[in-house]
Amino acid sequence: MRVPLSWLREYVQLPDDVAAREVGARLVRAGLEVETVEEAGADVSGPLVAGRVVEFTDEPQKNGKTIRWCSVDVGEPEPRGIVCGAHNFAVGDLVVVSLPGAVLPGGFAITARKTYGHVSDGMICSARELGLGDDHTGILVLEPEEASPGDDAIELLKLRDDVLDIAVTPDRGYCLSVRGVARETATAFGAAFRDPGAAPEQPAPGDATGNYPVRVDDTDRCPVFAARTVTGLDPAAPSPRWLQRRIQLAGMRPISLAVDVTNYVMLELGQPIHGYDRDALAGTIVVRRATKGEKITTLDGVVRGLDPDDLLITDDSGPIGLAGVMGGGTTELSGATASIVVEAANFEPTGIARTARRHKLPSEASKRFERGVDPALPAVAAKRVVDLLVSLGGATEEPGLTLVGAAPQPATIEIDAALPARVTGVDYPADEVTALLTAVGARVEDAGAGAGRIAVHPPTWRPDLTDPYDLVEEVARLHGYDAIPSVLPVAPAGRGITAAQRLRRRVERAVAAAGYIEAPSYPFVGDAEFDALGFPADDARRHALRLANPLSEEQPLLRTTLLPGLLATLRRNIGRGAPDVALFESGLVFRPEPGTLAVPPRLAVDRRPTDEELADLLAAVPSQPHRVAVALAGDREPAGWWGPARPVSWADAVEAGQVVARAAGVTLRVERDEHAPWHPGRCAALYVDDTLVGHAGELHPRVVAALGLPARTVAMELELDRYFGADGVVEEPVRAPSVSTFPVAMQDVALVVDQSVPAASVEAALRAGAGELLESVRLFDVFTGAQLGVGRKSLAYALRFRAPDRTLTVDETTAARDAAVAAAAERTGAVLRGS
Structure with a gap:
């Protein structure tokens, strides 16, 4: 809302020496957002006068243009000669003339100059040249009775004025008027206010026959x-x-x-x-x-x-x-x-x-x-x-x-006169509370319900005043927000960040150190994203929380997985010329249980919620687990003198899950799975103990095509909160590893198994059979060939054995290796290669 100060002064008795900037500062203190104070016409200076056209001659020019050589009376003994290119005026018309020495808006200085064979001693002005609008098609012609030749046109046209530009918030709709701003100004200065909206005699309501039906x-x-x-x-x-x-x-x-x-x-x-x-x-x-x-x-x-x-x-x-x-x-x-x-x-x-x-x-x-x-x-x-x-x-x-009809009257609000003081920490006497609410336009009476209780009747132009705390805000606003003391809360004694926060920071640092770039995204999705990811109709991830007032009608849901936003960011980066991208995101997803999408209750603001209301509120809040996801496309390792590039594969996605697991201090078990949006033959389920925590692998070709991603794009998503105990965060103390001073004994084994047997299952069997002497197991080779038979593969493992208190003998090492092979044979059907 733009409010000229001259208009404001008609309704507020401001002192003559009060400048517009001071008015703006007072309004800001009263809670209005005054964006600028514009000094309209400040760049215009005289002499700028009214002039009457005495005569003119039209003179065609060689360039096809016809100019007018005018004689203009500007209140001086002799008329001035002025060249003008417009033709929308006649002899006797009153016009605005800027004489030499005048400066028009934009710093346009006027001088006497020779043009079209004449010395033009000034300029006849258009509305745009005077800053009065965009019309530049012709001269601004004044009404005959408006002025006389030589009168000051700056005052005549009201060129100079100060304008307050106010950004009106939704709860201050009454300030989209000079009346509303004038009322706020009068309150801010303690000045008299004349209400232009006051009616001395209101007509009787319901009369629909007095004028037009x-x-x-x-x-x-x-x-x-x-x-x-x-x-x-x-x-x-x-x-x-x-x-x-x-x-x-x-x-x-x-x-x-x-x-x-x-x-x-x-x-x-x-x-x-x-x-x-x-x-x-x-x-x-x-x-x-x-x-x-x-x-x-x-x-x-x-x-x-x-x-x-x-x-x-x-x-x-x-x-x-x-x-x-x-x-x-x-x-x-x-x-x-x-x-x-x-x-x-x-x-x-x-x-x-x-x-x-x-x-x-x-x-x-x-x-x-x-x-x-x-x-x-x-x-x-x-x-x-x-x-x-x-x-x-x-x-x-x-x-x-x-x-x-008739104007509906706002409901009366009863309030304790001491409530504003209790809420803000500022001592507001009861009479000051009454005076400030009266200045708002409210009618204040004794409520008759005990000492200090008042009944407030809000004015009709303040529909936002509906409860006691609205009135508290008005008292604080008019008295001055700057009067409310700033008190820093005392930090309670504690151990700093929680175990969950430490874990998340540790995981995020580890994933970033592995070469991934964090790319947070908005948590809003739509059914189109679920369709593109290939979620079945009965997939729990389609059961999403719908927003009442979404930013976009195409994305009205809260995400149930991190993949839509992460894959959209991946596509955007690839489309902008970055073919090799590795991104990660750590954040919340929203997983409401079926049947729990009740509308949360609207809590009162003048009392503490009841236990039943809090229970209903919490029942409507969906589960919000914290997840980590990665997405990769292009080459994981670039080409160079050392050799060709290595494109990303499903193994990179699984390794990203392992990075998260190591940072969290848990062991990840990998098993084959089929789960949208991953390729059914290149999808791994990730387990901690027997708890499914996520999936990793190569995205399904249909998903890649639907999302416009490169072929072989891979992704991983797991739930970080599942690393904690069911009763809360459990963080074991960090224990330093024991280092044995005795030498290591190494044994290699190559086991032949069916193609369908996961290498992780073979490794788990080896660990279980080798016993406590086994220090580590590492898969260093996978071989397939005709000599192994159809549907068979060879897995070669390096086993490291070490005892904490002695040097192992050959017999002990061999026995431990044989026990490991026997366990693998029993659990997975493995056969020692060459046997």
């Missing part, structure tokens, strides 16, 4: 509708210069007197106004919901299909306006309109917001209705418009007023 079918969406009529308006009457300038400074464009007056009153009072050409109306004005299939042509010339939720203004011909958003083209005010029906209504905010968003039609009216407009204003605003049209356009006011 109106019927409201949907009183919930339109509680108040006021209408007045004027006739005999001079369509050619111009808007006065002061009114045009105020509209311009407020950020709007002057159009015609009738339109300018409705915009002026909207800016002044915050009540949107619409005018109908009375001669184009057909029958009674009706406020109703749209019916299926109805259409309307709005003022912007667009034909719009209507939704049954849209609230309409209609007459016997059909829709003539989208209520609270934009009028229709059939009853638009034109250059020939002489009779006008003035509408000032109040509409329910959420319905207007839905209509404006549905039709992608934001307007100055909808912006105000969405935030809440004072329902007591319609009759006052309609009268204000009529009075201006009568005084400025020569119109005649039709007797009577149509007023349907």
Whole structure:
């Protein structure tokens, strides 16, 4: 909202020496967001005067242009000769002349200079050259009675003014008006305030016969509708210069007197106004919901299909306006309109917001209705418009007023006068609390329910004041947020970060050290991502929490897996020229149990929630396990003098899981599995003990194609929280490994097994059979060939044996090796190669 200071001063008795920047600072202290204080016209300096065209001569030029050599009376003994390229003025017209020495907006200095064979002693100005608009098609011609030659045009045109540019938050809708900002300014300075929205005599509600007939079918969406009529308006009457300038400074464009007056009153009072050409109306004005299939042509010339939720203004011909958003083209005010029906209504905010968003039609009216407009204003605003049209356009006011409905009164709020002090820590005396709430516009009375209790009746223009803590905020805001003391809380004694936090940091550092780059993503997904990942219809990962107000309608769900965001980031990097990418993400997923997606209760703010309310609230909160995921594509090792590149494979994804496991201090068991979105033949299930913690491997070709990823893209995802005990985080103390001083004994074994037997199963059998003397097992070779037989493979392992207290003998080492081979043969059907 842009508010000229001169307009503000009409309603607030500010001292003459108060500058705009001080007003802005006081409003910021009162809780308003003043973005800038603009000094309009500060870059304009004189002499800038009114001049009358005495005579002119049109002179064609060789370049095809015709200039005018003008003689202009600027209030001096002799007229000045000025060259002008415009032709929209006549002899005797009053124009604006910048004389040599003047500076126009943008630092444009005026000098006497020779041009087109004449010395031009000044310049006749257009509206754009004066900073009054974008019109540069012709000269700004003043009304004959506006000024005399030589009068100061800077003052005449109101070129200089200070403008406060305020970013109005949704709960301060009343500040989308000069009236609202003036009230805040008066409170901030303790100055007298004159309310332009005050009505000395309010008409009786429910009178729909006093003027133009109106019927409201949907009183919930339109509680108040006021209408007045004027006739005999001079369509050619111009808007006065002061009114045009105020509209311009407020950020709007002057159009015609009738339109300018409705915009002026909207800016002044915050009540949107619409005018109908009375001669184009057909029958009674009706406020109703749209019916299926109805259409309307709005003022912007667009034909719009209507939704049954849209609230309409209609007459016997059909829709003539989208209520609270934009009028229709059939009853638009034109250059020939002489009779006008003035509408000032109040509409329910959420319905207007839905209509404006549905039709992608934001307007100055909808912006105000969405935030809440004072329902007591319609009759006052309609009268204000009529009075201006009568005084400025020569119109005649039709007797009577149509007023349907009455302004709903806000509910009374009882509050302990000591509550603001208890909440903020600032001592507010009871009389100060009463005075500040009265300054807001509320009526404060003794509640009669005990010492210190007061009853507050919020004003009609403050629909945001609904509970005691809203009033606490108003008291703190008006007294000054800077008066609230800043007290640092005392940190409780503890051990620093938790065991879970330490684990996550350790894991993230380990994965980053393994060559992965962290790439956090937004936790929002849609069904399209689940389809692309190939999740079956009954997959638990499709059971996602739906947001009530999503940022994007295409992604209304909270993620149940980290893969959608991570793979989208992988695709984006590859598309931007990075073919070899290794990314990881560590974060929460949201896994609601089936049947637990209840709507959480809305808790009260004036008391502690009950145990039942807390239980219901927690029941609606989904499980949020912490997961780690990686995604790789391209080459894992680059090509060079040392040899060719090594592309990523499913083994890299499994190794990433091993990196996480080692950082967490657990042993990971790997088994073959089939699980979307992985390739069924290249998918590994990851276990800690007997608990499934995740999956790793190569993505399914259909998934890769659907997501636009390179072939052989691999990924891993596991649940980090499952490394903890069921009763909470359990972190064993770190134990230093024991190092034996005795020599190691090494034995190699090659075992032949079926292709379907996982190497991890063979390794587990070897470990179990070798006993305590086994220090480590390492798979160093995998061989397949015809000599082994169809469907067979050879796995070669290096076994290291060591005792902590002696040197092992050959017999002990051989016995341990044989026991390991025997266990592998029993569990996996392994046969010692060569035997």
